[in-house]
Amino acid sequence: MKAGEVWVTGMGIVTALGLTLQEHLERLKAGQSGIGPPRILRTRHTLPVGEVPHNDAALTRMLGSEGPLFFVRTALLGTWAARQALQQAGIHLQDVDPATTGFISSTTVGGMTATEEYFYRYEKEEALHVWIDKLDCGDSTRDIACYLGHQGFSTTLSTACSSSANAIMLGARLIKAGRLKRVLCGGADALCRFTLNGFHSLMLTEKVPCRPFDKHRQGLNLGEGAAFLVLEDSREAERRGAQPLARVAGYANTNDAFHQTASSPEGEAAYEAMKQALAMAGIPPEKVSYVNTHGTGTPNNDESEGRALCRLFGQNLPPFSSTKPFTGHTLAAAGAVEAVFSILAIQEGQLWPNLNFTEPMDDPSIVPVLKTTSAPVRTVVSNSFGFGGNNTSLVITAVS
Amino acid sequence: MKALFILGKASISPQGFGASAPLPPTPYTYEERALVAVEPDYKEEMSPLDLRRMNKSMKMGVWCAKKALGEAGIPQPDAIITATGLGCLQDTVNFLKTIIDSDETAQAPTYFISSTHNSVSGQLALRLKSTLYNYTYCHKSLSLYSALLDASLHAEENSRSVVLVGALDEHVDVKFRHYDLRGWWRKEPVHNLRLYQESLPGTLSGEGCHYFVLSASPSEGVAITRMAAVEEANESQIERLTMEMLEGQSEKETLVLLGLSGDEPSDGVYHKLRRTLLSSFVVGAFRHLCGVYHTSDGFALYLADQVLRDASAPAYLFPEPLQSLPIVPRSVVIYTHLRGSGHVWYRLEKL
Incomplete structure (x- = not known):
């Protein structure tokens, strides 16, 4: 069976910016960040974070009385976003063939929020033992699938900060290979002390709201959230009369093979990922309307990614920005969160601003989009890079 | 595939x-x-x-x-x-x-x-x-x-x-x-x-x-030729998928490796298959050799590949109550799950 194009027919998102696509759109247009001090996460650190402003009990209530039982925060966020994506696509999992339907999630922390809370209490408190099963990454995927009533293939990726970009790439490959007709793919990660202290101990966190690509940038703000896309074989979407929101036209995963946590100074793998993804899409670099960068705000990432951009696009550097000053770095969710922002850019004909930027770096001296700007957006490159040298670029286009 | x-x-x-x-x-x-x-x-x-x-x-x-x-x-x-x-x-x-x-x-x-x-x-x-x-x-x-x-x-x-x-x-x-x-x-x-x-x-x-x-390029030796998985399975699904894996496989030349674990609630489904679909097959096990963990199917694949290369299965793959029977395997079918979830099947063949 030969497959058609890979279309996006639904998306769902939850981050510090809000609980719906509409809220995200309004805040992106207005240039309003969701970064602030931690209010729900119990931590001694006062570092700014992109926190979803609802605690676990509130999220559980929002998912309904017959819904989640013993869901960790990652699963709650993931369920919320995944449910929205299916609703927008108009897909009821009860009505589709499970054999041609997939669910690919991704996470880096899984159930760490529960583990860090109860670790020493398990010995004495039997009532907490149920959370022991929740630590591994696959468990939140299973909980989300169960809530949604998904019976078909599901899996979980964990490739650090490129995780959900890789989930989208895998979903697209499964459709192109004719194995599946529709795949719900994305990722979810909750804020936790584990990652906050981890990035802090690596001296990768910023004490003020992050400022990607700025000369004075000092690090990232951690965020949390979830985003899922419904990818669909275009022929199947056409058959049922579904509206395509965008097309996943190209993708590539490459590795820096340089350092366990740092990017190579010239951004070799970032360059290769963008180049290969565009080549697959059959789109020359000069046709790219916008790049949603990885742009974490760490000195190393932005310099390396900036150099890769300059090398690939030369004198014709398209408008680019990092949207992480809006949401913080949502780790495994970031790739899917930013794929949603890329599709919103296409739909709205808007370029999203790179907040908090004041002065360009020395090398490369490049200036991102500074305020929300109207422009025709047909082709977006979305970058997601992670520990382990893991680099993924997605090419998302308007459907002609 | x-x-x-x-x-x-x-x-x-x-x-x-x-x-x-x-x-x-x-x-x-x-x-x-x-x-x-x-x-x-x-x-x-x-x-x-x-x-x-x-x-x-x-x-x-x-x-x-x-x-x-x-x-x-x-x-x-x-x-x-x-x-x-x-x-x-x-x-x-x-x-x-x-x-x-x-x-x-x-x-x-x-x-x-x-x-x-x-x-x-x-x-x-x-x-x-x-x-x-x-x-x-x-x-x-x-x-x-x-x-x-x-x-x-x-x-x-x-x-x-x-x-x-x-x-x-x-x-x-x-x-x-x-x-x-x-x-x-x-x-x-x-x-x-x-x-x-x-x-x-x-x-x-x-x-x-x-x-x-x-x-994917053909070479001498052993290949994984089929696989299947389901998160949660009822008995009839398990039987259907096991039958699909055994399709075209000769009882005399196929070794079946089950993910028996000694855990009574988990093992019921394996014992039922032994009595029914697998009653005329040679059935072995692997988890008594490697223990139980999320990726213990890796050990089963390693074992299956080697059994096919050796063209024999050692007796310790058949601890009681399994029965050791002489076999020159040309294919191995693996079926395992973890505490009733995450069921997976693989077929390896000597090609």
Whole structure:
């Protein structure tokens, strides 16, 4: 069976910016960040974070009385976003063939929020033992699938900060290979002390709201959230009369093979990922309307990614920005969160601003989009890079 | 699916370590609640500095990947795909304890870095200077299945591609203790060759690492020719998928390996298959040799490939109440699940 194009027919998102696509759109247009001090996460650190402003009990209530039982925060966020994506696509999992339907999630922390809370209490408190099963990454995927009533293939990726970009790439490959007709793919990660202290101990966190690509940038703000896309074989979407929101036209995963946590100074793998993804899409670099960068705000990432951009696009550097000053770095969710922002850019004909930027770096001296700007957006490159040298670029286009 | 030919493999398990080699006539035996891996001298493959820096998962992963690639004669694969249920768990626990015990005042960046689930795949990219595709799956007992499904996509996308697929999980005392609280393990030490003799709750904990070099290009030897998985399965689904795996396989030449674990509630489905669909097949088991962990199907694949290369199955694959029968296997069908979820099937054939 030969497959058609890979279309996006639904998306769902939850981050510090809000609980719906509409809220995200309004805040992106207005240039309003969701970064602030931690209010729900119990931590001694006062570092700014992109926190979803609802605690676990509130999220559980929002998912309904017959819904989640013993869901960790990652699963709650993931369920919320995944449910929205299916609703927008108009897909009821009860009505589709499970054999041609997939669910690919991704996470880096899984159930760490529960583990860090109860670790020493398990010995004495039997009532907490149920959370022991929740630590591994696959468990939140299973909980989300169960809530949604998904019976078909599901899996979980964990490739650090490129995780959900890789989930989208895998979903697209499964459709192109004719194995599946529709795949719900994305990722979810909750804020936790584990990652906050981890990035802090690596001296990768910023004490003020992050400022990607700025000369004075000092690090990232951690965020949390979830985003899922419904990818669909275009022929199947056409058959049922579904509206395509965008097309996943190209993708590539490459590795820096340089350092366990740092990017190579010239951004070799970032360059290769963008180049290969565009080549697959059959789109020359000069046709790219916008790049949603990885742009974490760490000195190393932005310099390396900036150099890769300059090398690939030369004198014709398209408008680019990092949207992480809006949401913080949502780790495994970031790739899917930013794929949603890329599709919103296409739909709205808007370029999203790179907040908090004041002065360009020395090398490369490049200036991102500074305020929300109207422009025709047909082709977006979305970058997601992670520990382990893991680099993924997605090419998302308007459907002609 | 396109057949995935096994060009090389390596294992570190409670049954020892090595690349392909005839299975020994007798196994390592234990009277324990947890089986731990018999590790090689990593010095052959790693510098003293590496050995200090790397955790157990990384060491096992790097060692097995190198041995498997060496056997296959492949210096650089086109993709590196690792499967792990819990990743580098010891360093995760180390980092977690550091921040809890110090109330977030102590720093332990090294533990944090190597706690990342994709640190073994990332480490392999560094060592092999591999700038290509690099994925890590963490999906409970279907982690390795996911990695192999990805490998089969690679084989379809490019028939000449060679993919390195690995599966690993390490024994960690805290994990053993926490899962013990959940009733995963036997309460008393048990002789591993007598694991299936008594119907009791709980099983043996295990650990291990297995890497395979896979190619879609036909070559002499053994290939994975079929696989299937379901998260939750009822009896009729299990029967249907088992029958599909056995389709066209001769009773005389097919060895079936079941994921028996000695845990009474988990094993009912295997025993029922033995009495029904599998009544005329030679049925063996593997978890008494490697213990139970999220990626113990890696050990089963290693075993299956070697049984087919040896053209014989050692008697210790058939502990009581299983029956050892003489067989010259030409195919092996594996079926296993983990505590009633994550059911997976593989068929390997000598081609």
